[in-house]
Amino acid sequence: MSNWVDAKVKNVTWWSETLFSLTVHADVEPFKAGQFTKLSIMDGDKRIARAYSYVNAPENPDLEFYLINVADGLLSPYLAKLQPGDTVLIERRATGFFTLDEIPQSEQLWMLSTGTAIGPFLSMLQQPEVWEKYQHINLVHGVRFNNDLSYQALINELLKVYPDKFNYIPVVSREEPLQGLNGRITNAIANNTLFTHVKLEPTPNNAQFMICGNPQMVKDTTELLIGKNFKRNRRREPGHITVEQYW
Numbered sequence: 001m002s003n004w005v006d007a008k009v010k011n012v013t014w015w016s017e018t019l020f021s022l023t024v025h026a027d028v029e030p031f032k033a034g035q036f037t038k039l040s041i042m043d044g045d046k047r048i049a050r051a052y053s054y055v056n057a058p059e060n061p062d063l064e065f066y067l068i069n070v071a072d073g074l075l076s077p078y079l080a081k082l083q084p085g086d087t088v089l090i091e092r093r094a095t096g097f098f099t100l101d102e103i104p105q106s107e108q109l110w111m112l113s114t115g116t117a118i119g120p121f122l123s124m125l126q127q128p129e130v131w132e133k134y135q136h137i138n139l140v141h142g143v144r145f146n147n148d149l150s151y152q153a154l155i156n157e158l159l160k161v162y163p164d165k166f167n168y169i170p171v172v173s174r175e176e177p178l179q180g181l182n183g184r185i186t187n188a189i190a191n192n193t194l195f196t197h198v199k200l201e202p203t204p205n206n207a208q209f210m211i212c213g214n215p216q217m218v219k220d221t222t223e224l225l226i227g228k229n230f231k232r233n234r235r236r237e238p239g240h241i242t243v244e245q246y247w
């Protein structure tokens, strides 16, 4: 059986001029929250395929992806034109190790993301298990503008259901934030405001960090945390920092 199958577009939500979510239905294999699959089109006999993280919880048959339309990109401008009823190709099998079963038990879980990379965290947060495994879950979203803070309804719902467990910390870099912190995630870690903002003190004994998105943010944040005595999390040598880069 081919690994590529048709996905039928059910819904397209535009959050801003460049950010949108696609919901599709397709006969895909089960996946774990945090994993990604590929979407693709054929350009003549040439396949154009890119990786996209699932946003929906694994048991939800509405397969959802959160995307940015990169103006000079090869695939995303095509995906930005999709309408309900259209089809696109999807890889049946999801992959990736950016999943909660790879993360050691701890008191605090820090989910650090930029831009569309909030997606895999939203998938994880829609699973009851994560709320049992960690006492404090902190979703940090670094964006350029307030308008880039999508998925507010889902996040507000989680804040309502888990008021004592869940912190949501937007970090807005290019204008005054309407909520959360100003600047970059890296600055907020370096000057400790990220942690004082939610009155938590992560240490290697009580915290795990998952970092996803802009590769330079992933690299710089990892280095900062290593400077604070956190270690990369490896299967053979468990640590505190688990990462996924989007490009």
Ligand SMILES: Cc1cc2nc3c(=O)[nH]c(=O)nc-3n(C[C@H](O)[C@H](O)[C@H](O)COP(=O)(O)OP(=O)(O)OC[C@H]3O[C@@H](n4cnc5c(N)ncnc54)[C@H](O)[C@@H]3O)c2cc1C
Residues within 6 Å of the ligand: 036, 050, 051, 052, 053, 054, 065, 066, 067, 068, 070, 072, 073, 074, 075, 076, 077, 115, 116, 117, 119, 244, 245, 246, 247
């Ligand atoms: C594991 C993994 C998971 C991914 N999941 C997602 C996802 O859920 N949603 C998503 O939109 N993209 C995701 N991406 C990126 C995605 O695969 C494509 O790179 C992106 O859609 C742009 O494709 P393109 O062909 O239009 O441009 P490309 O030629 O692939 O990229 C052109 C440039 O666009 C910029 N860029 C690419 N992706 C992003 C992004 N997400 N945000 C900001 N700038 C970007 C980079 O500067 C890149 O060099 C993921 C990538 C990886 C490796």
Ligand SMILES: NC(=O)c1ccc[n+]([C@@H]2O[C@H](COP(=O)([O-])OP(=O)(O)OC[C@H]3O[C@@H](n4cnc5c(N)ncnc54)[C@H](OP(=O)(O)O)[C@@H]3O)[C@@H](O)[C@H]2O)c1
Residues within 6 Å of the ligand: 018, 068, 070, 071, 114, 115, 116, 142, 143, 144, 145, 148, 171, 172, 173, 174, 183, 184, 185, 186, 214, 216, 217, 218, 220, 221
């Ligand atoms: N977001 C928009 O409104 C918008 C509009 C039109 C086009 N685009 C296109 O979209 C792409 C960018 O998308 P994006 O805004 O989602 O992603 P992005 O450029 O990765 O920015 C997201 C957030 O990550 C921060 N960041 C970048 N490098 C970092 C680092 N090394 N350490 C810590 N934080 C870092 C940014 O801060 P800084 O702001 O300080 O860089 C910003 O707050 C580009 O191709 C752009 O041309 C975006």
